[in-house]
Amino acid sequence: MGIEIRGVNKNFGDFVALQDIDLSIPSGQLTALLGPSGGGKSTLLRIIAGLESSDSGTIEIEGVDATGVPAQKRNVGFVFQHYAAFKHMTVAKNVAFGLEIRKKPKDEVKRRVDELLKLVHLEQFSHRLPAQLSGGQRQRMALARALAIEPSVLLLDEPFGALDAKVRKELRDWLRRLHDEVHVTTVFVTHDQEEALEVSDSLVVINEGRIEQIGTPDDLYDRPASDFVLSFLGPVTTLGDRLIRPHDIDITRYEHAATASGRITRWTRVGFEIRLEVTPDDALRPDPVQVVVTKAEATALQLHEGDLVWLRPRVGADAVSR
Amino acid sequence: MTVDAPVAPGAAPKRRARSVTSLTRSSALGLGIALSWFSLLVLIPLALIVIQSVDGGWATFRDTLTNPQTASALRLTVTQALIVTLINVVMGTLIAWVLVRDSFWGKRLLEVVIDIPFALPTIVAGLVLLSLYGPDSPLGVNVANTERSVFLALLFVTLPFVVRTVQPVLMELDRDVEEAAASLGASRFTTLRRIILPSLAPAITAGAALSFARGISEYGSLVLLSGNLPGKTEVASVRILTYIENGNEAAAASVAVILLVVALAAIVLLQVLSAVVARRG
Numbered sequence: 001m002g003i004e005i006r007g008v009n010k011n012f013g014d015f016v017a018l019q020d021i022d023l024s025i026p027s028g029q030l031t032a033l034l035g036p037s038g039g040g041k042s043t044l045l046r047i048i049a050g051l052e053s054s055d056s057g058t059i060e061i062e063g064v065d066a067t068g069v070p071a072q073k074r075n076v077g078f079v080f081q082h083y084a085a086f087k088h089m090t091v092a093k094n095v096a097f098g099l100e101i102r103k104k105p106k107d108e109v110k111r112r113v114d115e116l117l118k119l120v121h122l123e124q125f126s127h128r129l130p131a132q133l134s135g136g137q138r139q140r141m142a143l144a145r146a147l148a149i150e151p152s153v154l155l156l157d158e159p160f161g162a163l164d165a166k167v168r169k170e171l172r173d174w175l176r177r178l179h180d181e182v183h184v185t186t187v188f189v190t191h192d193q194e195e196a197l198e199v200s201d202s203l204v205v206i207n208e209g210r211i212e213q214i215g216t217p218d219d220l221y222d223r224p225a226s227d228f229v230l231s232f233l234g235p236v237t238t239l240g241d242r243l244i245r246p247h248d249i250d251i252t253r254y255e256h257a258a259t260a261s262g263r264i265t266r267w268t269r270v271g272f273e274i275r276l277e278v279t280p281d282d283a284l285r286p287d288p289v290q291v292v293v294t295k296a297e298a299t300a301l302q303l304h305e306g307d308l309v310w311l312r313p314r315v316g317a318d319a320v321s322r
Numbered sequence: 323m324t325v326d327a328p329v330a331p332g333a334a335p336k337r338r339a340r341s342v343t344s345l346t347r348s349s350a351l352g353l354g355i356a357l358s359w360f361s362l363l364v365l366i367p368l369a370l371i372v373i374q375s376v377d378g379g380w381a382t383f384r385d386t387l388t389n390p391q392t393a394s395a396l397r398l399t400v401t402q403a404l405i406v407t408l409i410n411v412v413m414g415t416l417i418a419w420v421l422v423r424d425s426f427w428g429k430r431l432l433e434v435v436i437d438i439p440f441a442l443p444t445i446v447a448g449l450v451l452l453s454l455y456g457p458d459s460p461l462g463v464n465v466a467n468t469e470r471s472v473f474l475a476l477l478f479v480t481l482p483f484v485v486r487t488v489q490p491v492l493m494e495l496d497r498d499v500e501e502a503a504a505s506l507g508a509s510r511f512t513t514l515r516r517i518i519l520p521s522l523a524p525a526i527t528a529g530a531a532l533s534f535a536r537g538i539s540e541y542g543s544l545v546l547l548s549g550n551l552p553g554k555t556e557v558a559s560v561r562i563l564t565y566i567e568n569g570n571e572a573a574a575a576s577v578a579v580i581l582l583v584v585a586l587a588a589i590v591l592l593q594v595l596s597a598v599v600a601r602r603g
Contacts, residue, residue, distance in 0.1 A: 051501050071504045078505040084498035088520045088600050097516075098506035142502075149506055 001063055002027040002185050003048060003153060008057030010043055010209075017043045019209040021057070030179045030186045032200035034193060034232070040209040041189045045155050048187065050074045062152045062185075077146030077184075081158040083138040085130035091141050092117065092126040098149035116144040119178070136167040140174075147182065156188035160195065172199050193233045197221065205229050237290035239311060246275070246292040248314045253301060258310035260289060267305040274298050278309055368582065375579040378572035386576040391552045392561055396577070398472065399558040400584055403537025406476040410533045411526055414484025421485070422492040440482040444542025451475055452546045467549035472557060475544035476537045483536065484529030491525040520600045527596035534588050538581055 003025040010018040018040045025031050033041040046052035048059060050071035058067045066074050086094050092113050099109045117123045120140040122133075130138055139159060146154060159175070160168040176199050179186055190196050196203055197217045205212040205220065205228075213225040224230035227243055236243045240259040255261075265288060266277035272295055277288040289311060293303070303309070345353065375383055386392055421433065439447060453459075455474060456466045465471045495518065503513040541559040548555040558581055565574035 049505055051505065071501070072507050072509060074505075075507075076505055078502065080498045080502060082496070082498060084496060084502035086499060086503075086517060097503070097508070101507045101512060145502075145506065 002029070003062075003187070004058075004060035005044070005048070006058045006060075008044070008047060008054045008059070010040075010047065010052070010054050016209050018047075018054070021209075021211060023204060023211060023214070025185065025187055025204075026202070027062070027185050028183050029201040030176070030188070030199060032196035032203050033187060033189045033206055034196040034203055035191065035206035035212075036232070037191055039207045041206045042157055044206065045157055045187060045189050048153070049076045049078045049155050051078070075149060075152050077149060077151030077154040079139070079142050079146050079154070079156040079159050081161045083130070083135070083142045083162075085138055085142065087130055090127050090129060091122055091133070094130065094141055095144045095148050097145060102149070112148060116148055119147075119181075120144040134167075135163050136171055139163065139171065143175075143178075147184070151184065154184045154186045156186070158189055158191070160192075161190075168195070175199060197233065205232060207232075235290065235292075238285075238287065239289050239313060240285070242313070244313055246290040249289070249291045250312050250314050251276070251278075251291050251293060251301065251303070251309050253303065253307055253309055256310055256312075258312045260285070260312075261308065261310045262289075264303065264305050264307050264309060269295070274303075276303070278311060280311075371575050371578050371582070374572060375575035376572075377575070382572045383576045386565075386573040387580065391556070392573075392577060394553045395556045395558050395561040396580060398469065398556070399538050399581075402469070402472050402476055402557075403534050406473065406480055406537050407530050407534040409477065410480055410484045411530050414481070414529055414533075415488050415522065415526060418485045418488035418492055422489060436482050436485055439479050440486075444479060444540070445546075447479055447543040448475065448546040451478060451543060456547060466547055467551055467555060469555060471547040471549070472544050472555055475547055476540055479540060479543050480533040480536050483533040484526060487525045487529035487532070488522055491522055495521055523596045523599040527592040531589050531592050534592075535585050538584060 003023075005021055005023040005025075008018055008021040010016075021044060023044075033044060035041045043052060047054045048061070050066065050069060050073075054067075058065065060066060061074065061076070086097065089097070095113045095116055096109050099112060104112075113126070114123065117126055120143055122137060122140055122144065125133060125137065125141075130141065133141065139162075143156075143159075156175075160171050163171065172195055175188075188200075197220075200217060202214065202216055203220050204214050207228055213220055213229045215223075220229060221233055224233065230236055230243055230245075235246055237246050237249075238244075239249060260278070260280040260282060262278045262280040262282075264276050265279045266275075268275040274293050274295060276291040276293065278291055279288045280286060291311065293301070387396075417436070421429065421436075442450075451471075451474060452466070454461065455463050455471065457464055465474060499517060500513055503517050508516070539559060540557070541563075544557065545560060548557070550556045550560050558577055562574045562577050565571070565577065
């Protein structure tokens, strides 16, 4: 159940957008498709929605084969990055559109629209035009419009990509809460790892048309299957011969069995964090190592720029050996 | 906070209100220049025409309009312009659609060719039409001295208007919006009727207004082919010229005023229509 994707391939001319994609998206969950731009995640989402057709393979939505079914008949809710608002219609009309298409009785449409506008906190804006709303409000309207048709799956294509950082944060908290309320199988595409880790029940990392790894946010963060996943889910640096997260490095001013030693050559304070660059004495590995410590740690360790320090991975640090 | 804090919020709106009603020096100058220019070029000449038309008293005005030859010319002009505009609304939108949405061999060439009727001196267009659809037609189509010649000439010169007004709007139209409609279950036809057409309505009406205005005022392109037969193929602009040649300027002005009123009525009507279509969605 949920969405079953089998053997999907898609090429645009010579460009391979998707290659042999097999994926099961469980019912009722919030799944993130995460990956760099141009990696194929949006194409996969559009194929699920029927807005794009795959060259081969099958798509099954809630147990029904949807492969050849046109977008109009898939009963899929789709939310676009740039809202795709019907500009000449009021907010209420936008939300009612899918219901009117389905020829629902007038009073039912009205009741449902009121309900949805309340759900997305736009009830006092029902008579406004989309142009009179902020970006965040427009995207909430688009969400209500997509939910109006009671879709079997809800697909969101970089839904918060066009919003500024603060609104984006608010909206994703809100989306998480909304999903806990509505429980519709939801797939959203993002290139923002923080967003994906924070909001989703499960994550699918897609790169260059292929699935790199599937799992819960914890799985992926703690047990990345490849360098790519490790580096995509957060900052990484090279210590000795392994990739490691900068906050997983132990730093001291006293000599001990360490992987590397060197002087602190760069000191950047960002809020509660201090980002350091340590240039190792090792002639074979002269590339600077990034280390992140908190302000409190730096004070306790009496660290200063130019100090000679010793570095080693913290116990229990997640890393991928090279 | 200090004591004078409440004063600031009170003062701010007052300043704001003043700036809405009164103009700054530079915008006053700009508005002044624009209005003088507009008056010199448009308002004063139009007012003069209206004054001239009633110069000979209302009798001249009435006599001119009840003159069967003039009435017939006006009728022919307005009907043909209306028919041509209706056709342009459909065909122009269609051509714009093809130019924006489809890619095909020779598209760039077509883009250029569309503007030819517009760029061509109208008398040249008249010559082209005469040689193509006149007595010596290589196609064997002879419409000279018939109503159809007026229709053809108007169709020819007004072709680009709707195409050129609709095309940029269509280009700006978000494809996402159509995909959103599709995912909500709307058929292609419903999307066209409820999403695309309302967005295009202002552009289509603007093009229609231009096309109609050009239609009722056309002279050069049809004068050769139509033969200007009184009561049959004579159009309003030819009628005006005849009046002037006969020294009856008041009568010429009367016909001109009627054309003016018709054009204004058409523009207002189209505006209303556009608003209705755009709201209906």
